[in-house]
Amino acid sequence: MKLNRTTQRTVEILKLISRSPEGATLDDLCEKLDLPKTSAYDIVTTLAEMGMINVKRGQKQNYTIGLMSYRIGVNYTNNLNFIGTIEPILKAFAKEVGKTIFFGVPSDHHVVYICKFEPENPIITTATVGSRNPMYCTSLGKVILAYSDEEKREQMIGRIKFTPFTERTIKDRDQLLQELEEVKERGYAFDAREMEEHMQCVGAPIFDRGGNVLGAISMSTLYKPAEDYVALGNMISEKAMEVSRLLGYLGKI
Template identity: 70%
Template sequence: MKLNRTTLRTVDILKLVSKRPDGITLDEICERLGLPKTSAYDIVTTLVQTGMIHVAREQKQRYHIGLTAYRIGINYTNNLDFISVIEPVLKAFAREVGKTVFFGVRSEGEIIYICKFEPENPIITTATVGSKNPLYCTSLGKAILAFEEEDVAGSVMDRLKFQQKTGRTIVSREALEAELETVREKGYALDARELEEHMECVGAPVFGQDGTVIGAISVSSLYKPAEDYEALGRLVHKKALELSRLLGYLGKF
């Protein structure tokens, strides 16, 4: 089957723009994708007119992912086929650990909670399906950011605005990068009362068939000094790997 070259170029441009939260110039698009400037300009102009790409008219125009593309993404998220695969596993996991289990995805510098599964006697958590929290102070966010492609993670961190949520919140890029290195070594992330003083959370990344991180799962509960959160982290990591395998991931992490 012969694939249309212009369509392929359009998809490549959308993928590239979506990975650059800070925007990207036409020259950078042409350089990264090896496209003639006239061809790239025609495609980008069409994408701007359809709302798939937004242009920030600065000294040098920078292109960002547009509202139409975002809405398509939201519709996709709302109809994710893989949710039906992971849902029964996470429901059972919530009962097994007796804690609230979340699945979330990254949106710019925030985590969006897509699913929430509770045990028989759940504690009250402020996070609800559809709500957002910063990447840098959530176990879900750190788990995803640690395993993103390096250029994507760097671009995201360039735009983070750190705010002190509790006395334990990470408030600098340097501290976050050090934390992410630890996350990569262990395979799981901790929110050690960084978002809410009374809550402790453990998260681990979930990978898709192509090896990219598609989201993360976390376990949340009231903080207990006697709780072994490292052991819980290893358990969450194991469950995230199980989910990744179900979704066709064949690599290691």
Template identity: 65%
Template sequence: MKLNRTALRTVDILKLVSKKPDGITLDEICEQLSIPKTSAYDILTTLVHTGMIHVAREQKQRYTIGLTAYRVGINYTNNMDFISTIDPVLKAFAREVGKTVFFGVRADDEIVYICKYEPENPIITTATVGTKNPIYCTSLGKAILAYSQEEEREALMARIHFKTYTDRTIRNRTDFLKELELVREKGYALDARELEEHMECAGAPVFGPDGTVMGAISVSSLYKPTEDYEALGRTVCKKAVQISKLLGFIGKI
């Protein structure tokens, strides 16, 4: 897949500027992102014109995030209003299972943790809200991709670069496709210490009113040889079905 360099630079500039509430100069942007000044200036001029970035015309112009970017963010938040519906259910679920519960969505070939719910005495997990992990070695990612549209799944599979994190990490397309088939048979996915040696997770897909997969929920904890993770997976699957119905899904998984 060929990516447009200017578009990538634009995104990088927006990310950098958004982290600088006091503003950042053109020189600082060029230095931190290793972008030629002429290229950065052209991108910034366009972003200022569209309102994505605001410029304070002082002795040295300083750039801050603009009103249009804020509105885009608000629109995204509004589209995530369903979180308020599932929030109490997942909080109660975390207390019920005594483990950390996540809700995540797909971002290209990764999953993003949108929500995190912990029991009273949580086991520390490295994943935090907003962080990303590969789709092929997380229960969230497997659950989402297994139930995505076939055309969408095939296009994504072509972009995945398999990296080994533990001895149990899936290493190739063939094994991953077999894993996704197994997920569809069971209704849930397992991360059998594929991302982190000491963590095991079980995840299941969450569907919206139109039947498309919106994301997934997962339960994460330190690995215990005595724990029945298949049973945990079935529990997570039941909760995911409950949440899907709560969100208006009336089909059959």
């Protein structure tokens, strides 16, 4: 079977960019894939226009994977077996606690919402399936960062630009690292009204059979001073461990 050369090159470019957290320049692509510069430029220009890659402009244009690629990946992920495994558990959990439950996975230095499970009378949340938010101010993102291996965590944190969404948003790297230590000590993370003034979330990590952090689940609720968020944290942590065991996780060796 004869393969289309331009399509092959396009896929190779996307794969290379997806493996480059810091991004790739046109020179990087041409050198590593042995491509003519004019051909590579035409392809990346088209990919950028379609939202498949992002362009960071500077002395040299830098390319990172784009939101449209993430969304295509999300559609694929929704068909994976593990989604079918965890879906009924998290759906029942949302009904049990009467709060919205999210499952999210890392994508660069953001978290992408893969699944959303709502109770009978859900609160209105801005997060939707396929959308993404920064890791440093979401409970999902914080636990993913806290439980990722050191090299991967440093790569993700290195790309973060700390933007304040509320007065409670984490402001810098040192503050984030301190909080990540606390997250690992207690086993769950808070979004303490850091993304939205009226919303409080608590999240816990999901591990795969190899003990690697696969993603995280979170519980979202309107902020109430009388709410016992430590109890909610323990609850989400227990449910996350239940889901992890279903996926083959046996605990840290």
